Amino acid sequence: HVQLVESGGGVVQPGRSLRLSCAASGFTFSSYGMHWVRQAPGKGLEWVAVIWYDGSNKYYADSVKGRFTISRDNSKNTLYLQMNSLRAEDTAVYYCARVGGSYSDPRETEFDPWGQGTLVTVSS
Amino acid sequence: QSVLTQPPSASGTPGQRVTISCSGSSSNIGSNYVYWYQQLPGTAPKLLIYRNNQRPSGVPDRFSGSKSGTSASLAISGLRSEDEADYYCAAWDDSLSAHWVFGGGTKLTVL
Numbered sequence: 001h002v003q004l005v006e007s008g009g010g011v012v013q014p015g016r017s018l019r020l021s022c023a024a025s026g027f028t029f030s031s032y033g034m035h036w037v038r039q040a041p042g043k044g045l046e047w048v049a050v051i052w053y054d055g056s057n058k059y060y061a062d063s064v065k066g067r068f069t070i071s072r073d074n075s076k077n078t079l080y081l082q083m084n085s086l087r088a089e090d091t092a093v094y095y096c097a098r099v100g101g102s103y104s105d106p107r108e109t110e111f112d113p114w115g116q117g118t119l120v121t122v123s124s
Numbered sequence: 125q126s127v128l129t130q131p132p133s134a135s136g137t138p139g140q141r142v143t144i145s146c147s148g149s150s151s152n153i154g155s156n157y158v159y160w161y162q163q164l165p166g167t168a169p170k171l172l173i174y175r176n177n178q179r180p181s182g183v184p185d186r187f188s189g190s191k192s193g194t195s196a197s198l199a200i201s202g203l204r205s206e207d208e209a210d211y212y213c214a215a216w217d218d219s220l221s222a223h224w225v226f227g228g229g230t231k232l233t234v235l
């Protein structure tokens with residue numbers, strides 16, 4: 001049973017940092033690319049970042065480029081999102097999602113499945 | 125403003141057929157696959173359609189996807205109350221800042 005569990009969310013002041021984690025189980029984590037997607041309260045989905053199965057490639061949304069870093073530890077079956085210089089507009093539920101196929105190109109493969117999300121609130 | 129354009133709302137009565145459109149450009153829908161996700165109230169999104177028109181196992185054949193040029197659409201036939209949800213289209217965008225793009229979402233109401 002594939003499972004993705006996000007953690008690390010909370011309330012943080014503007015300009016501070018936070019690191020999110022996504023613990024994966026039920027599949028061979030090291031064979032799959034992974035995404036972060038966020039959803040501001042009452043708003044739609046916004047893609048944040050993707051990392052290839054081996055960490056060799058990473059892409060970011062313009063809105064987070066230079067502030068957020070996606071990484072993974074295949075020995076711990078865990079995906080990370082380091083978020084620096086946080087802004088109020090970064091407030092959202094952050095989901096991790098697996099690339100649909102093993103060793104697949106994340107640019108042409110579905111997001112499946114998704115975790116349950118973790119809420120990040122940036123506020124003073 | 126989302127890169128992919130969807131109507132904010134759609135509605136239908138049980139048993140009806142409804143369609144949700146998704147409009148993009150040559151750098152996203154025009155040159156890449158389209159995906160559809162369903163988000164039931166208070167839950168995480170779930171894959172509904174992949175690679176324009178493919179259904180994952182477990183998704184009823186009442187759901188179908190199509191793509192033509194720079195537009196795509198999701199059709200739901202035999203509408204049921206449990207279909208009431210938000211629906212999002214998505215595609216990879218090959219523009220200078222290569223990235224995934226989502227539509228703004230369509231809230232489907234079953235009357």
